[in-house]
Amino acid sequence: MKLVIAERDDKEREAIRWLVSAYSLPIERVYTAATVEEMMAVLERETPELLYVELDMIPYERWPQATAHVRLFCQRVIAVTAEATFARAKQAIDWQCIDLLVKPLEPARLKQALRAAASRSPGRPGLPTGLDAHHDDYRSLFCDFPSAASAHVWLVQAEQPALSQEVIRFLTDYPFRGRARVLPLTEMAVCLLFDLPGDGKEEAWKLLRDWEEDHHEPLAVVAMPPDGRRTVRAQYQAARRLLETTFFIGYRQVIAPASECEQWRELDPFLTPEEQRQWIEMLERFDHEAVKRWLQREFSHWAPPFPSPEMVRTRLTSILAQIRRFMKTYRLDRGGTEREYMRIFQEILYHPVLYRIVQELILFLYRLFHEAKQAAEDARVDPVERGLRYMEAHFRDPSLTLERVAAAAGRSPAYFSHLLSKKRGVTFRQWLTNRRLEEAKRLLRQTDLSIKEIAEQTGFRTAHYLTRVFKAELNETPTAYRDEQRLKPSSPR
Incomplete structure (x- = not known):
């Protein structure tokens, strides 16, 4: 077995090489790479059975090319990252990694991952068993071969990933009109069709009907007709983007090229302060209908151009953060309710269709x-969380006092202050100042409001008072902070 270790740190690379030799694993040859370019070159030259890769070393703009090389030239991947984030987890899922390890690495954990990788059944690197004859067809998906541009390119995917192999079997046996190549990928299949008349949509609908004769779960087909201006690779990449629109329109669809779907429109993924207040009030009132109307108004009836599905998922997690605070107020962040909350969180991250996420x-x-309601009747409401929710909803009011907050929490001012310091480690005044400053910083970064207007919107009585507090806490003026933030380069989306 061949192993490629793609890791930026020299000492890390050598340590992993030493561990591999110490564990007596069935690995005969080890290659190393310090950059993504070196990694892709080694993968293409050696077609190793196993790749150990530091995901953080791959820049955003090189990710598609690295993905193509990994899928084409390597069977098994162990990923490692220093950032335990959703984005890294999604990258590991996209590559179908055997494991995702988080630095600093534990030798025993690495040993376990290497053993699991070494025990996997061997096959042709980068290609599903039995598809050697289609090797050049696979290459056409990742390299620009103008001679292959005459094919229809279809992407076929089931709503349920568990049905991927069943879809591949169905397509492999399907009586396509004329010559066809079926190329299985991780959770979908590419069909290259060479003799279809017209745009192929009628044939695609026939395929969906034939599938539904024996299957209840829906399919989606992206049908890209030949385009003399585009290679198969360009058609495939455009089809991948169109397939993502199933998040909004659902499956059981034949999706044709549409210029309005080629770019995502902008969407602020986070709740505005006004929206946060709305959610706090709806939750506090136990207002079923208001919650339902808000979610349906916000997430139903989408029309192209659509926003990025990842931005919509992030927006849903912003709502989930408000729900989490509500749960803590009533001490529901445990037991079966906590497990149900985590299930909804997973649905938001991974479910392929938006309207079903909203229903759940x-x-x-x-x-x-x-x-x-039952918890309130049982008098199990956490007074600190109730007070914090009241403070969150009213921190912009310059007349907000400890007495008002304590009354909302159902405790005396002295006792509420004691509970807040004990549970959160801050005084009422510290929390209020910090929250107002955070909101002031956000408005300085994201708006052109004057310092006076920002002071009015964040609970500071005057611009002078805001400036004084800003300098005391951050050692700079609001104007200097705004100028400094605007000089920073924007992060790539």
């Missing part, structure tokens, strides 16, 4: 309201 979220909120 609405049903969860209905159950949560019922449990919260």
Whole structure:
């Protein structure tokens, strides 16, 4: 077995090489790479059975090319990262990694991952068993071969990933009109069709009907007709983008090229302060209908150009953060309710269709309201969380006092202050100042409001008072902070 270690740190590379030799694994040859370019060159030259790769070393703009090389030239991947984030986890999932390790590495954990990788059944690197004859067809998906541009390119995917192999079997046996190549990928299949008349949509609908004769789960087909201006690779990349629109329109669809779907439109993924207040009030009132109307208005009836599905998922997690605070207020962040919350979180991250995520979220909120009412009746409400929710909703009011917050929490001012310091490690005044400053910093970064207007919107009585507090806490003026932030380069999306 061949192993490629793609890692930026010299000492890390040598340590992993030494561990591989010390563990007596069935690895005969080890190659190393310090850059993504070196990694791709070694993969192409050696076609190793196993790749150990530091995901952080791959720049955003090189990710598609690195993905193509990994899928084409390597069977098994162990990924490692220093950033335990959703983005890294999604990258590991996209590559179907055997494991995702988080630095600093534990030798025993690495040993376990290497053993699991070494025990996998061997096959042709980068290609599913039995598809050697289609090697050049696979290459056409990742390299620009103008001679192959006369084919129809279809992407076929089931809504349920578990059915991927069943879809591949169905397509392999399907009586396509004329010559066809079926190229299985991780969770979908590419069909290259060479003799179809017209745009191929009628044939694609026939395929969907034939599938549904024996299957209940829906399919989606992206049907890209030949385009003399585009190679198969360009058609495939455009089809991948179109396939993502199933998040909004659902499956059981034949999706044709559409210029309005080629670019995502902008969407602020985070709730505005006004939206946060709306959610706090709806949750506090146990307002089933208001919650349902808000979610349906926000996430139903989408029309192209669509926003990025990842931005929509992030927006849903922003709502989930408000729900989490509500759960803590009523001490529901445990047991079965906590498990249900985590299930909804997973649905938001991974479910392929938006309207089903929203349905699940609405049903969860209905159950949560019922449990919260019961908790309120049982007098199990956390006074600190209730007070914090009140403070979050009213911190922009310059007349907000400890007495008002304590009354909302159902405790005396002295006792609430004691509980807040004990549980959160801050005084009422410290929390209020910090929250107002955070909001002031956000407005300085994202708006052109004057310092006076920002002071009015964040609970500071005057621009002078905002400046004084800003300098005391951050050692600079609001104007200097704004100028400094605007000089920073924007992060790539």
